[in-house]
Amino acid sequence: DAGITQSPRHKVTETGTPVTLRCHQTENHRYMYWYRQDPGHGLRLIHYSYGVKDTDKGEVSDGYSVSRSKTEDFLLTLESATSSQTSVYFCAISATGTGGNYGYTFGSGTRLTVV
Amino acid sequence: GESVGLHLPTLSVQEGDNSIINCAYSNSASDYFIWYKQESGKGPQFIIDIRSNMDKRQGQRVTVLLNKTVKHLSLQIAATQPGDSAVYFCAETQGGSEKLVFGKGTKLTVNP
Numbered sequence: 001d002a003g004i005t006q007s008p009r010h011k012v013t014e015t016g017t018p019v020t021l022r023c024h025q026t027e028n029h030r031y032m033y034w035y036r037q038d039p040g041h042g043l044r045l046i047h048y049s050y051g052v053k054d055t056d057k058g059e060v061s062d063g064y065s066v067s068r069s070k071t072e073d074f075l076l077t078l079e080s081a082t083s084s085q086t087s088v089y090f091c092a093i094s095a096t097g098t099g100g101n102y103g104y105t106f107g108s109g110t111r112l113t114v115v
Numbered sequence: 116g117e118s119v120g121l122h123l124p125t126l127s128v129q130e131g132d133n134s135i136i137n138c139a140y141s142n143s144a145s146d147y148f149i150w151y152k153q154e155s156g157k158g159p160q161f162i163i164d165i166r167s168n169m170d171k172r173q174g175q176r177v178t179v180l181l182n183k184t185v186k187h188l189s190l191q192i193a194a195t196q197p198g199d200s201a202v203y204f205c206a207e208t209q210g211g212s213e214k215l216v217f218g219k220g221t222k223l224t225v226n227p
Contacts, residue, residue, distance in 0.1 A: 031213060042204065042219035043159070050213055058214070090158050103149040103206065103215060106158030 003027040006091050006107035013114055019078040021110050023091030025071075031094040032074040033104065034058075034066060036087040043090065049074055081114045088112075127224045134192040136221045138205035141186060145207040149215070150179060150190045153202045162190070162203075192223075200225045 005024045013019050023032060033048040035058075045058030047066040055066050063085060065077045078085055088111050092104035128134050140148075146167040151159035165172045165179045165188075172179050178191040188205050202222045206215040 033214075040219065043217040045214060048214065092158075103151075103161055103164060104159075106160070108158050109156075 004091060004093050004105055004107045006089075006110050008110060009108065010111045011113070013081050013112070015082060015114055016080050019081050019112065021076045021089055021091075021112070023074040023076070023093075023107060025074075025093045027093055027095070027105070028071060029093040029095045029105075030071075031096070032068065033092040033094070034064075034074065034076045035090045035092065036060065036085075037090060037109075038087050046076065046089075078112075081112075083114050086112060086114045124219070125222045125224070127226060128195050130195060130197060130225055130227050132195055134190075134195045134199070134223060134225075136190040136192075136203050136223065138188040138190075138218055139186060140188065140205075140207050142207070142209050143183075143186065145209050147208045148179070148181060148188050149206045150177075150188075151204045151206060151217075152199075153204065153220070155201075159204060195223075195225050197225045197227060199223060 003026050007022045031050055034046040035043045036046055037043050044060045046060055046064050047055055047058055049055045049068040052068055052071055067075045088109050090109050091107040094104045149164045150162040152162050153159040163174045163177050163179050165181050170181055176193045180189045192199055200223055202220040204217050204220045206217045208215055
């Protein structure tokens with residue numbers, strides 16, 4: 001998607017290993033979000049950021065940490081991956097945060113498999 | 116539980132027919148609603164939005180209707196095409212929140 005890139009697109013990792021997913025934006029938007037998407041659950045918010053070094057938890061934050069050292073990058077870390085964290089992870093960006101004016105722009109997703 | 120949900124998880128229509136996807140919300144303070152389309156292997160994409168001071172908004176082949184009395188939102192797609200096959204999500208913001216709340220999604224299948 002224009003202005004937002006997620007990496008890697010696919011990853012397979014072993015249980016207990018740390019994993020970091022990266023979200024990069026070129027829109028200079030203030031707000032960045034990490035969601036996971038699982039069948040039957042839709043999109044669930046993990047963490048979000050409302051500015052450099054300003055982050056907050058979402059509804060499913062256990063087992064995840066985030067960092068935002070500069071406006072364009074938002075990192076999601078699984079400290080010790082578990083099979084329950086197998087999912088598709090989406091990053092989203094927003095200028096306003098409230099969803100106004102077209103809401104969020106989503107990345108293409110990262111498919112993570114924990115074996 | 117989630118404050119935003121959908122009445123039907125799947126919808127199958129014939130090409131050329133009109134499609135209606137429904138969504139219910141529970142928070143009367145919600146003031147902004149968005150419909151997203153997600154194609155297989157892609158992230159959700161914005162389709163159309165509506166604010167709580169409106170009842171209806173039209174886009175290209177899509178119309179969103181908002182009924183605040185019964186807290187109901189619908190997405191109408193006219194002359195549905197095979198390219199409309201996707202999962203559709205509604206989402207809401209709760210007055211001043213920095214976050215959107217998403218419904219679980221409805222999968223639309225368009226049969227040729």
